[in-house]
Every structure is written in structure tokens, then in C-alpha cells.
Amino acid sequence: MKPKIIYTKKFHCDDDHPIVYYVVDENNKGMCEYCGAKFIYKDFYDKAQEEKELLDMSMKESKKQKDERTPSEKLQDDLEPIITAPMMDME
Numbered sequence: 001m002k003p004k005i006i007y008t009k010k011f012h013c014d015d016d017h018p019i020v021y022y023v024v025d026e027n028n029k030g031m032c033e034y035c036g037a038k039f040i041y042k043d044f045y046d047k048a049q050e051e052k053e054l055l056d057m058s059m060k061e062s063k064k065q066k067d068e069r070t071p072s073e074k075l076q077d078d079l080e081p082i083i084t085a086p087m088m089d090m091e
Helices: 044-067 071-079
Strands: 004-006 010-013 020-023 029-031 038-041
Touching: 010 038
Parallel strands: 004 038
Antiparallel strands: 010 020, 029 038
């Protein structure tokens, strides 16, 4: 079974057994004594950094795809550009 990633040092497990609470050890790992589920603590900052890197990669890929548009896609954009409509005032 693949370890569950957690972002707090205190955690709980309730997989088909009574809920039990634990704290990760000095190696940032924990294991449920009922079901044997394994947990690995990752710092929330690390998670945020990973997500930022994925977002940056996604943005680069999106820009790359836009730059590699076919002539017919470019013509379509010129003929019918996507225009965002202003929000209507609700009175």
C-alpha cells in the first residue's frame, strides 16, 4: 500500500476501525497500529512549491501551444476573437 502524504504532524486514521490519533516520528513517518496504513509528513511549503512548479510548467505549455497554432486556427482567431463580456449590473 502506498503511503498517504499528510501536511500536518498530527494526524488520524479511521479506515474501518475506531478513529485513532498519532504524531509523526522524527523521520516524519507514521503508521496506524490498527490497519498498518503508512503516512509521510511533507511540509506544506514544499507542497506549495510543487504546485507552483506544476502551474509554471502548465503555463509554459499553454503558451507553447498558443504559439504553435495552425494557420486555420490563427485565421479563426482573427475572424472571431474571443471577447470577454463585462458583467451586467444587477439592479
